[in-house]
Amino acid sequence: MxxxxxxxxxxxxxxxxxxxxxxxxxxxxxxxxxxxxxxxxxxxxxxxxxxxxxxxxxxxxxxxxxxxxxxxxxxLLGEMVAPDTGSLRGDLIAYLWRAAQRARDPKLQGLLVTLNSRLDPELEALVQDLRNRARQMRVDLVRRGIERGELPRGTDPELVAEIVSAPILHRVLHLGEDVDEAHVAAVVDLVLAGAAACAVRPT
Amino acid sequence: MxxxxxxxxxxxxxxxxxxxxxxxxxxxxxxxxxxxxxxxxxxxxxxxxxxxxxxxxxxxxxxxxxxxxxxxxxxLLGEMVAPDTGSLRGDLIAYLWRAAQRARDPKLQGLLVTLNSRLDPELEALVQDLRNRARQMRVDLVRRGIERGELPRGTDPELVAEIVSAPILHRVLHLGEDVDEAHVAAVVDLVLAGAAACAVRPT
DNA sequence: TGTTAACGCAACTATAAGTTGCGTTTTTGT
DNA sequence: ACAAAAACGCAACTTATAGTTGCGTTAACA
Known part of the structure; x- marks a missing residue:
């Protein structure tokens, strides 16, 4: 055979x-x-x-x-490794900053734009897989933070992961604009403060 | 002439x-x-x-x-009119929900995907203009809320507008997924809680 | 009602996509 | 080391689509 x-x-x-x-x-x-x-x-x-x-x-x-x-x-798009800084805030900043860095790599620019453009159904399966892995990694970071007690029990990890990552990903992937580390930190701090005050329950 | x-x-x-x-x-x-x-x-x-x-x-x-x-x-892409419900929370939910609705319109689907795909420099100018108008409208909503005292003085309206809108826009424009009104409300509530607790200052 | 601008039609050129056959080079297995 | 198999280079070919041109026809407006 x-x-x-x-x-x-x-x-x-x-x-x-x-x-x-x-x-x-x-x-x-x-x-x-x-x-x-x-x-x-x-x-x-x-x-x-x-x-x-x-x-x-x-x-x-x-x-x-x-x-x-x-x-x-x-x-060209190797797997990202999950950060582990010891705190949820550090993990999120590290992850999002690295993701932003990678998205700004000139060699990957055209490739990422292509993958985000729904140009061919065959590319969609690959894109879905890459996105699902990345999303799962983010959710796991948040879930680990909740288990550590850094966020209230009952917090919805998927919601928090989505809200904290979307502003950065939206900028670099969708708008094609740049971000600095201070901006990443500001987003993370605001969202974590909101999650701490809010304690949204998963449905 | x-x-x-x-x-x-x-x-x-x-x-x-x-x-x-x-x-x-x-x-x-x-x-x-x-x-x-x-x-x-x-x-x-x-x-x-x-x-x-x-x-x-x-x-x-x-x-x-x-x-x-x-x-x-x-x-086909007419201007959106700014909502005015009396509260920042109501305005943001109304705006984001309407934006999501419009982005899911089957007749506009291909057009929006095209505009978001950086396929031609001639399209980019138009896209930039549309995006800037929409962004300005969102910032103005938040700024009005701050002036009303719904968020602390010193809050950065651009940061809040970006964080609250990105999760919704990222889903419907970038991922092509759907959102319901409860999700919009959950995002708005978490971000407003974060802004209230955080009081990030504009640089 | 006449003038003008917009449209339909057919034919044409040019360019890029994709395929095929064949000879040559590189790799692999013994 | 040597034969078999796989991968490559090259040239020629078919097909499809983009985009243009000339000319006759139709519809709008003053």
């Missing part, structure tokens, strides 16, 4: 060989071109030229534009 | 005549096609077919895809 083509495409690439070099350069070129011209105007031939390979090579490994962009996203 | 072509394109169309009908049907078809296939795959010829006109008619009035989408956005 031979391995499926889909597996060979993304995993079965030999480490360090020619194939690995091709994949790496095409992925980098895809991200660069996405930043330069965006998804709609992304031309496979130009990606190939920029990567120093023939366009048939790109077409054979990634038959569609969506698969190419998915591969680039998987390769 | 004859009127500029650009003015004739969007304004000088005679009321009720054939031209007005053409503009209206093309604008509607553009929005519908944006919802169906998105900006990247938007084909002028298909818009024309759907609008019941010839493609040359569309090309003559709107030479580029971006101008066509801009015109559709201007025609």
């Amino acid at each position: 031979e391995p499926l083509a889909a597996e060979r495409r993304t995993q079965g690439v030999q480490r360090g060989g020619r194939a690995a070099r091709v994949v790496a350069s095409v992925v980098a070129a895809t991200a660069a071109e996405l930043t330069r011209v965006g998804y709609g105007a992304l031309r496979i031939e130009e990606v190939a030229r920029r990567a120093g390979v023939n366009k048939t090579t790109v077409y054979r490994r990634w038959p569609t534009k969506a698969e190419l962009v998915c591969a680039a996203a998987r390769a | 004859e009127p500029l072509a650009a003015e004739r394109r969007t304004q000088g169309v005679q009321r009720g005549g054939r031209a007005a009908r053409v503009v209206a049907s093309v604008v509607a078809a553009t929005a519908a096609e944006l919802t169906r296939v998105g900006y990247g795959a938007l084909r002028i010829e298909e818009v024309a077919r759907r609008a019941g006109v010839n493609k040359t008619t569309v090309y003559r009035r709107w030479p580029t895809k971006a101008e066509l989408v801009c015109a559709a956005a201007r025609a």
Whole structure:
């Protein structure tokens, strides 16, 4: 029984060989071109030229534009590791600041804009998965803070996680504006104060 | 001195005549096609077919895809009127609930996704303008609440406006998820409680 | 009612997408 | 080391869509 083509495409690439070099350069070129011209105007031939390979090579490994962009996203968007500073306030500031930093990385700019643009149903599944992981990490941070007694029992961790992260994510992902660490801290402090005073109950 | 072509394109169309009908049907078809296939795959010829006109008619009035989408956005995205319920809490809930409702309108779906996707620099100016107006309206609501004494003096109205609106806008515009009125109220209540307890000073 | 602007239609050019066949190079397995 | 298999480069090709042009026709307005 031979391995499926889909597996060979993304995993079965030999480490360090020619194939690995091709994949790496095409992925980098895809991200660069996405930043330069965006998804709609992304031309496979130009990606190939920029990567120093023939366009048939790109077409054979990634038959569609969506698969190419998915591969680039998987390769360049590594998992975030959960912070653990000892306090909820520190964890939230650390997490949101790192998330903001990453979102401002010029190399990831076009890729993130593309993923947030609902351009292809095939990209949506990947985006959903990435978002769910990140969201779960945020909720877990808040839940841990509640268990530590930093917020009242009965506080809804999902609501707090959403309210504290949305202002930062909305700025950097949606508006494309920058944030500084003081702003992150101001948001976290206001929301934590609200949660402490409010004690919203999960429905 | 004859009127500029650009003015004739969007304004000088005679009321009720054939031209007005053409503009209206093309604008509607553009929005519908944006919802169906998105900006990247938007084909002028298909818009024309759907609008019941010839493609040359569309090309003559709107030479580029971006101008066509801009015109559709201007025609379909009317100004929001500021709420005035007497209380800051009521104003914020009313504003955010209406904004969420509008963002969920199926006819506007594709248009809003397009405007949020940074697909064309020509669209960005329009988007910036729309966003700035909306943002200013939210800040004014909060500022009025502070002047009424509903929040402490020294509260930063821009920070509060951002934190209270981002969770809702992030959900409906960025994530494409739905919100109910109870959720809007929960967000507003938590943020107002935080602002009351925090009294962040503008820098 | 005549003048003008807008529209419909058909044909055209140009560009990009995507495919195929074949020879060459690299990797892999023994 | 050497044969088999996989991946790559190259050139040529088909197809599809974008966008333009010229000309005859229709509808609005004074």
